[in-house]
Amino acid sequence: MNILFIADVVGRPGREALEQSLVSLREELDVACCIVNGENVADGVGITPKLAERLLAAGADAITLGNHTWRRAEIAPYLGASDRVVRPANLSSSAPGRGLAFVPATDGTKVAVLNVMGSLFLEPPRSMWEVVDDLVDEARATTPVVLVDVHAEATSEKVALARWLDGRVTAVIGTHTHVQTSDARVQPGGTAAITDAGMTGPHDSVIGVKAELATHRMRTGMPVRFEVAEGGVRIEGALVSCDPATGRAASIEPVRVPWP
Numbered sequence: 088m089n090i091l092f093i094a095d096v097v098g099r100p101g102r103e104a105l106e107q108s109l110v111s112l113r114e115e116l117d118v119a120c121c122i123v124n125g126e127n128v129a130d131g132v133g134i135t136p137k138l139a140e141r142l143l144a145a146g147a148d149a150i151t152l153g154n155h156t157w158r159r160a161e162i163a164p165y166l167g168a169s170d171r172v173v174r175p176a177n178l179s180s181s182a183p184g185r186g187l188a189f190v191p192a193t194d195g196t197k198v199a200v201l202n203v204m205g206s207l208f209l210e211p212p213r214s215m216w217e218v219v220d221d222l223v224d225e226a227r228a229t230t231p232v233v234l235v236d237v238h239a240e241a242t243s244e245k246v247a248l249a250r251w252l253d254g255r256v257t258a259v260i261g262t263h264t265h266v267q268t269s270d271a272r273v274q275p276g277g278t279a280a281i282t283d284a285g286m287t288g289p290h291d292s293v294i295g296v297k298a299e300l301a302t303h304r305m306r307t308g309m310p311v312r313f314e315v316a317e318g319g320v321r322i323e324g325a326l327v328s329c330d331p332a333t334g335r336a337a338s339i340e341p342v343r344v345p346w347p
């Protein structure tokens with residue numbers, strides 16, 4: 088069974104690339120379940136209910152988020168009601184939404200989707216290490232197929248979580264840096280991992296932002312309103328093949344598709 092993870096979708100260019108090609112990409116790669124990180128889809132920061140619905144309509148079975156979860160106020164009640172859009176589980180337990188969802192694959196297999204966030208630079212209210220084991224237990228009580236999106240800046244935190252969960256989940260996929268790493272691997276216990284799946288959006292940019300705006304802010308230290316770039320759009324992510332009966336991963340391949 089193939090699970091396609093689509094890396095952080097940035098702005099309109101990333102969304103349009105998915106809307107126009109995810110259905111055919113799913114067919115081409117024989118994908119039974121597709122999970123999309125959508126935390127940058129609203130003009131580069133956050134997500135709105137309307138954009139979440141558009142990603143689901145484009146072929147996503149579930150959407151994960153990250154540090155920009157609350158950037159758009161209207162997403163809060165939507166997250167409270169959604170069973171397909173998850174936010175990092177280690178955001179405040181008093182906030183709306185959940186970090187774990189179960190979605191059906193095309194063959195009927197239930198896929199657990201778990202979203203957590205690392206600490207470096209992101210400063211979540213709680214450490215992901217305090218919540219992840221209980222959530223993995225909860226997921227595995229329902230299905231052996233568990234995909235974890237670890238949204239984090241530090242490669243070390245993402246590698247460490249992949250090792251910690253080896254043998255207990257199907258895949259640990261890193262997001263947030265927007266730069267795809269070349270370390271896709273299946274660990275000894277059968278858990279696939281990649282430190283960062285990359286970015287679905289304009290790569291002629293500084294991680295999605297118009298390069299001249301990002302460099303101006305860095306060089307001068309002055310406030311600059313960021314705008315999403317447009318050129319060099321690619322769909323990036325990772326394709327995980329697993330045994331639906333055991334949840335064990337057989338392979339993981341990085342996905343990198345130029346668009347159009």
Ligand SMILES: [Fe+2]
Pocket residue numbers: 126153154155238263
């Ligand atoms: Fe992020």
